[in-house]
Amino acid sequence: MRLDLRVGIDVGGTNTDAVVLDENNRILARTKQATTSDVRSGMQNALTYVIDALGTEAQRIGRVMLGTTHATNAILERRSLGRVAAIRLGAPASLSLEPMESWPDDLRDAVCVDTCILEGGHYVDGRRISPLDEDGLRNFLSSVAKTADAIAITSIFSPTSPQDEERARQIVSEVLGNNMAVTLSHEIGSVGLLERENATILNAALFGVIGQVISATQDVIAGAGLVVEMLLAQNDGTLMALDFARRFPILTIGSGPANSLRGAAFLTGLTNSIVVDVGGTSTDFGVLINGYPRESAAAVEIGGVRTNFRMPDLLSIAIGGGTIVSGTAAQPVVGPLSVGHRLTSDALISGGATPTLTDALVAEGRLQLGNHAVPQIELERLQSALHSATESIADAIDQITLGNALLPLIAVGGGSLLIPHDIAGVSHVLHPENGDIANAIGAAIAWVSGHWEGVVAHGDEFNEAITNGRAIACRRAIEAGADPQIVEVVDQTETPLSYLNSPTVRLVIKAAGPLRHL
Amino acid sequence: MSKKKIISIAQITQDDVEDLAFGCALLGTGGGGSVGGAILEVKSAIKKFGPVTVVQLENVPADGLVMPICGIGAPTISFEMLNNGGEAQLLRQEVERVFNKPVVAIMASEIGGSNGVEPVMWASRLGLPIVDADTMGRAFPEVQMGSFFVRGLPLTPIILVDFQGNSITITPTSGESAESESRAFTIAAGGVALMADYINPAATMIGNVIVGSISNAIEMGRAVRGTHEPMKRLTDLLGAHALITGKISEIERHTHGGFVRGSVTICGTGIDSGRQVSIDIQNENLVAKENGRILASVPDLISMLDTQTGTAIATEEMKYAMRVTAMAWPCDPLWRTERALQTVGPRAFGYDIDYVPIEKSQR
Incomplete structure (x- = not known):
């Protein structure tokens, strides 16, 4: 049996997505399930769905890549810490x-x-x-x-x-x-x-949380009768081996947006562009540079605590497909509240009473969804709300592109139709097929990385030490599953250290490569 | 636009710290260092050591020694090497030893930026009142750019301390050597130190300070709290002129020797559509121009604010496409004398222009 299939899972705030790719990156099965409050059953639902869809072919699954918000949720909810x-x-x-x-x-x-x-x-x-x-x-x-x-x-x-x-x-x-x-x-x-x-x-x-995530996922996988390798997505858009994830669980925070960016790159073949991921509640803008997320140096607040670890440089606005529209036609109020999960019951197109931006898209004829018509009396307000949302999106694009209008924009995520084709500030707009599960695809196609870091003194042995460090980083990537033929050093950061005697640097080397065939 | 009378604040409690920091950031006119870290320190001190009494200089015993206080050094180092907490106590001991007299109150040397906020922590820890005044009424880049120097008060010994408990007393021969000797100690101290200079009895200070600085800063924070029109509240409070509302369309900025220089251009939006204002920066926002015409210049205060919230934006935080309002308001009359303008006017910063008070240039 060839183990040539891999499953990408992305556990987001609203949805848990799963996708199965073969070795030519063709999509064999996909699903979007609601994220459950225990997270685990949502993951189980998504995994069970794609396994059932594959039928006997499911035995070909060799790897599962997981991107998850477990760590973020644990901090926000002060749970399992x-x-x-x-x-x-x-x-x-x-x-x-x-x-x-x-x-x-x-x-x-x-x-x-x-x-x-x-x-x-x-x-x-x-x-x-x-x-x-x-x-x-x-x-x-x-x-x-x-x-x-x-x-x-x-x-x-x-x-x-x-x-x-x-x-x-x-x-x-x-x-x-x-x-x-x-x-x-x-x-x-x-x-x-x-x-x-x-x-x-x-x-x-977060050591305990990551341990639980890993064993819960392994249980779900074993419950489905599969024996697979598991990898975790980290916030630089690469995968990490489980032993590395156990040491640095905080690096899973921000892996969702990083996966979206990588998935968008894969779906379009573009390596330098703006990516917008439109969810139910919010929209994230990021920048792809040479196929990877641009990183931010600014402090990031998590659960009310200021931190400064590496994160993708994102701009988030409180506008999404479920965003609630209120106010008047002359002065519409767009968000920040969203109906979230309840789009399928509360929105006008679902027979509910809450006007949302999705209703506005349906009323404009840009989207076909739902089984109820939008009441005539709502049309004017929805139209001006959509106009106002588009202005906010254009403002955000202007900020994230730094005014460079030559980059293309890739729109992904469940609400990507909120991004019109003719939006200002970019060269053109792409809405790739399967963009609604770009994050799960991003996890499935990600390269796996290995790290080495150490302190190296300048002098005769400097180059030798760097060569050794690069070899170790590559070896660790290979041990984590990277293809030995293709693995390469993708990042080398030298931080000068302040020793008085001899000039010395702290060296962090990251190697990455695509997963080898099993 | 007329400036409203500021009500004097009698005490600073936990609840006032954010308001004070908001005002200090605005008075920083783009410089003065981030107030974020100082907020945490002040709140922590007030929780442990109690609220701080604010006094007017007239109510301090005339011969009582007032200790003006400021942090000196590189902000990036102060974010890593935090205070010990005992620095001000050591400073006080050394001042009392050198001047052979008890310190009865402290004062912020510079109200703009973190140096306006931190003295409240020291006052709380020392159990001393803080004088409702400072020597700048804003932020300036150099130690001698203060009211005592400009008013010709004689130099007094300068005392510096570090977190290790080292202290030094400098008896300088000039304002320039005061600056360079202080810097030398600061480098040895690892890049940050606490300093007291122009240590004098209250009576000597009266008439030679910017009055109401603490109250003024706290009032600014209170004015915008819970309002939907922060710009209107602030312009009313300060007698300020909104120079332009728009977005940042260009930033040119470089750092050299710890100083930030450059310029920022704002493209008008809404009623200011079609206008373009540029602001020259040397740590602080110094000169605002439109089509070559000077709209405002140092020592009048020029601040860049987030149009939505009214929060001051420091020069290092400015980013392309930010929605901002540039605002300018009159400096204290103390800065408008000929001698003062020689020290802090446009020419002191290398601009070949005469100072025109904001009220005249905006008429």
């Missing part, structure tokens, strides 16, 4: 604000075991702030031994001087054993202490 002991190294600096002090109370209550600020850390130029307080660290770790699920360690200026975090990790394993989960801040974010620390703590709080 692990208990974290947060350690900051850098005293006497930074004592004025404790770790998690600025967090919303309920999130801190859900996550925080205890915090401490110990001596350690570095100045911007690599000088020590103070010697690492190893005794203090051991004492603190002993005090949380029974209560903490994970440890988050953040040292001042660790993005350029990571050694105290590395040493602290050794001490954690000495005191609490090798099984205690640890997150180091320099592996998560950049300069900006509180934002990096917040992202580090959230990552540590």
Whole structure:
């Protein structure tokens, strides 16, 4: 039996989509199911649907790629989060604000075991702030031994001087054993202490969630009688192996939009363009550069907490297919509320009483949907609401393109017809077939990546170290399933470190390649 | 447009911090550093150490020592190497040792940007009142661009401290050496330090400060709270002129030696369709022009606001296609003397133009 089929699943806020592709990337089955509050049954529904649609061919499924909002939801709903002991190294600096002090109370209550600020850390130029307080660290770790699920360690200026975090990790394993989960801040974010620390703590709080996602998905897969490899989508548009995902669960946050962008690239063959993903409640604009999402350096707020880890650069507006229209014909009010799931019961075209933008599209003749006509009396208001929504979309396009009107626009997502063909600010508009499941397709066609990072001194061994690092990153991508013939280094970031003696850089290398045949 | 009388604030509580920060960001005229981090620090301090009493300079004992305070250094470093919390206590001890007199109140040297917000944290931690005044009434890039220098007050020893507990007393021979000596300590301190200069008795300061700075900033925040017309509220409050409402169509910006220089162009929309205004930036917004005509210039205040919310937009936050309103309003009369304009007028920033007060250029 050839295992030449793969399933892409995208669990979004409103819908869970699944698609099955063969090795020539032909779509063999697809579905769009409602996301359920337990997430798992929605995923099960979607997977069961496509497996049934394939019939006996389902035995050819060799891989399942999952993009999911589990991690985001866990933070937003303060559910299933692990208990974290947060350690900051850098005293006497930074004592004025404790770790998690600025967090919303309920999130801190859900996550925080205890915090401490110990001596350690570095100045911007690599000088020590103070010697690492190893005794203090051991004492603190002993005090949380029974209560903490994970440890988050953040040292001042660790993005350029990571050694105290590395040493602290050794001490954690000495005191609490090798099984205690640890997150180091320099592996998560950049300069900006509180934002990096917040992202580090959230990552540590998500170890349990990602474990549950992985085992639940494996159960669903096993329940369907399949034996497959599983990969998780991350927010740079590539797939990660399960062991990497278990270390960096926060990287699943933002994987949905990244998948949409990659799916849009695949469906159109375009590598540089604007992508708009129109959902039920909101619309995300992103930019594809050489086939991958443009990334943002700005701080991102998650669940009321400011963070600074890598994310796709997105512009979101509160307009979607389910957006509720109110106000008058002269002054329509468009959103921000949406009927969401209830489009099929509450919208005018479904016989409901709530006018939505989908009703406006049907009334304009741009979409055929529903079994009820839009009442005559609503037509004028819906028309002007659609006009106003189009203006907001054009404004957003202007902002995300930075005024460069030469790029094409790819419209995907369930509500993509909200984007007219003649919208201003782009060279032309594409509505690719199957664009409504672009995110699941993006997960299914994604390349798999592997990483290597390390600190390398300039000098004779610099090039050799880089060559080694690149080889390790490629090997890890291959171990995760990449085709050894095609895998290549796709990103190499050098951050100069501030050591006083010899010039040194922190090197992060990412290799990626398409999945090899099973 | 006439400026409304500002009501004096007597106390700063948790509830006032966001309003104060809103006003300080606006008074930052594009510079002065992000107020976001300072908000967290001030709220945390007020929670632990209590609200801050605001006093008018006249109500401080005439011979009581007032400590003007400001952070000095690179904002990017202050986002990573946060305060210890004890810096101001050390500063106070050193001031009291050098001047041999107790400090009775502190004051913000610069109300614009984060330097307007942070002193409230120090006041709370020290249990001292904060004077409802500052020495700029806005943000300026250099230490000597303050009212005490312009009014010719003699230099006093400058005291700097860092989070490690290091302190230094500089007895400068000129405003320029005050600046360069302070910078040298700041670099050694890792890029951020806390500074007190022009430390004087209250009586010496009266008439030589911008009065009402704290109240003014808090009033700005209160004015826009819950309103649908933030621009109207702010123009009424400040006696400000809306220069243009539109979108940012061009940004030219480069950073050199810690200073941001460049210009931003706004294309008018709505009633301003067809108009185009450009604003020159050197950390702060300095000169607004339309077709070569000067609409407003430093030391009058020029701020860029989010048209929807009225929130001030710092120079580093400006992005293409943002919907903004550029607004300008008169500086304190203190800045309009000949000596003051030599220090902070357009020519002091290298522009070959004369200062024309906003009320005249906009008539």
